[in-house]
Amino acid sequence: MTELGLRVAITLTQISVIVGIVIITVLLLTLAERKVLGWMQDRMGPMEVGPYGSLQPFADAIKLFFKEDIVPAGANKFLFTAAPLLALIPAFIGFAVIPWGPDLTWEFGGLSIKPFVISDINIGILYILAFASLGAYGIILGGWASNSKYSLLGGLRSAAQIISYELNVGLSIVGVLILSGSLSLVHITNAQAGGFWNWNAFTFPAPQIFALVVYVISTVAETNRVPFDLPEAESELVAGFFTEYSGLRFAFFYLAEYANMVLVSCVASAMFLGGWNAPYPGTLLSLIGLPSLAWIENTMWFAFKTYSFLFLFFWLRATLPRLRYDQLMRFGWKVLLPIALANIVVTSIAVFIAQQLK
Amino acid sequence: MTTPSAAPTQLNLREWLKTITFYEIFVGMKATLMHLLHYKPVTLQYPHEKRTLPDNYRGMLALLRYDDGTEKCVGCDLCEAACPSRVIRVVSAEVPGEPTKRYSKEYYMDMTRCLFCGMCVDACPVDALGMTREFEWAVYDKRQLHLNKQQLLAIGDRSFPVREKRLEFQHPNTAFFNVAFKHVPPKPD
Numbered sequence: 001m002t003e004l005g006l007r008v009a010i011t012l013t014q015i016s017v018i019v020g021i022v023i024i025t026v027l028l029l030t031l032a033e034r035k036v037l038g039w040m041q042d043r044m045g046p047m048e049v050g051p052y053g054s055l056q057p058f059a060d061a062i063k064l065f066f067k068e069d070i071v072p073a074g075a076n077k078f079l080f081t082a083a084p085l086l087a088l089i090p091a092f093i094g095f096a097v098i099p100w101g102p103d104l105t106w107e108f109g110g111l112s113i114k115p116f117v118i119s120d121i122n123i124g125i126l127y128i129l130a131f132a133s134l135g136a137y138g139i140i141l142g143g144w145a146s147n148s149k150y151s152l153l154g155g156l157r158s159a160a161q162i163i164s165y166e167l168n169v170g171l172s173i174v175g176v177l178i179l180s181g182s183l184s185l186v187h188i189t190n191a192q193a194g195g196f197w198n199w200n201a202f203t204f205p206a207p208q209i210f211a212l213v214v215y216v217i218s219t220v221a222e223t224n225r226v227p228f229d230l231p232e233a234e235s236e237l238v239a240g241f242f243t244e245y246s247g248l249r250f251a252f253f254y255l256a257e258y259a260n261m262v263l264v265s266c267v268a269s270a271m272f273l274g275g276w277n278a279p280y281p282g283t284l285l286s287l288i289g290l291p292s293l294a295w296i297e298n299t300m301w302f303a304f305k306t307y308s309f310l311f312l313f314f315w316l317r318a319t320l321p322r323l324r325y326d327q328l329m330r331f332g333w334k335v336l337l338p339i340a341l342a343n344i345v346v347t348s349i350a351v352f353i354a355q356q357l358k
Numbered sequence: 359m360t361t362p363s364a365a366p367t368q369l370n371l372r373e374w375l376k377t378i379t380f381y382e383i384f385v386g387m388k389a390t391l392m393h394l395l396h397y398k399p400v401t402l403q404y405p406h407e408k409r410t411l412p413d414n415y416r417g418m419l420a421l422l423r424y425d426d427g428t429e430k431c432v433g434c435d436l437c438e439a440a441c442p443s444r445v446i447r448v449v450s451a452e453v454p455g456e457p458t459k460r461y462s463k464e465y466y467m468d469m470t471r472c473l474f475c476g477m478c479v480d481a482c483p484v485d486a487l488g489m490t491r492e493f494e495w496a497v498y499d500k501r502q503l504h505l506n507k508q509q510l511l512a513i514g515d516r517s518f519p520v521r522e523k524r525l526e527f528q529h530p531n532t533a534f535f536n537v538a539f540k541h542v543p544p545k546p547d
Contacts, residue, residue: 036394039393039397039399040390040391040393040394041390042397042399042400042401043399043400044399044401047401047403315387315390315391316387319383319389320383
């Protein structure tokens, strides 16, 4: 009983730490996005709240917290309330299987715990994909339950878009799964240790660089970001599926979008760019005689890779205009899908030949 | 049929390569990255820093005074006639006890309608109207923009501290009117 209690306490601590880190990251991202967009467009971004606008996310959070919570007339109240949660929970739940540090085991009170992953389940990436698909329900139901044509159109677009691009995300990952022979993110990341030439994006028998490109483009579409932000196209649909949302529920959708961005960036860095592995063999801290602190370097590398992907999201947003709907569908089905399928075939053949030669 | 179907093969190959490598997208992304690296914002942080106004800036209207503190306005109504937006309303009256001299008993400006064309200033024969460099006149109540004579004179006092002499004292040859001729020696009988 005490062992169970300790286990629960440790897991809850891990969960709260990771959720805290994700929420802080989201707060940072809302500021960073506006700042980076501003700098790229010769503007300054937020400058008023705090020094150089650094307290803007807190001002936004407080504002959203105290705003009036409006349920439109004719809306389905239950689904209208449930939709933000349906979007938010899948976005956060995926972080349970992300390894954000080395695969250590610490002894604590007679229990062996893995400090840098909440739960190392053997179907990790499948779990993330499954819950990412569930997140689409939040968007679709939110659009439908609002009793507004803009919301409905946004939700419908989102449904079609997420179905199209979810497929490409799944297929682009298959190459990595063939290479590492596992669905567990911890195992996949461990297999990429020892220098950047072992990362799945550049690894020997079949570099997954095309799969990485397909994955990044598809995740941009899946998280409804520019240039694939058709579900929330301001110029056409006011705000898409969350047109009618205000206050805290709007904040939930906002949080879910950014948490999804963080999640797909984490998955991209874990699957393709070696996760917490440094681009050189081993770590510098263990080289200078501090192997017990090597996890700091590893988590920093993971953060660096994830934030690089997030920067890429902002960079794309600052650069590219929105695609038309038929362009979006054509690009997904006629370009990305064949590339992902061809990548699977080539990877399978290459891995097979490499095994035969061994 | 007018389109050249047999375009040079090399050009097509190059176009094709550009398409599959997202060449245009990378050009655009390089442009935005260069703007990020060479960060020169064009933003003017308005309430904290204000731009230099041009010399002929046409801002808030004001009524002016002579250096002895008397109002310049002679109540001629020409500004009211010149105004295209019917901003100005003048109630002209005789100066009590001086039948030859007139002044504006009441003077109203409805600044919600003013388009700052400056025609009233041009129309004024005695330069009694001036355009100041004030432009921050946002108010919560539109009625605060309905200004009377005292308010307009106060704006003129704070914006034009250097005042003109009365016309009749400026130069012996200055043409003037609407004065009591007290400085002219009376005709010998």
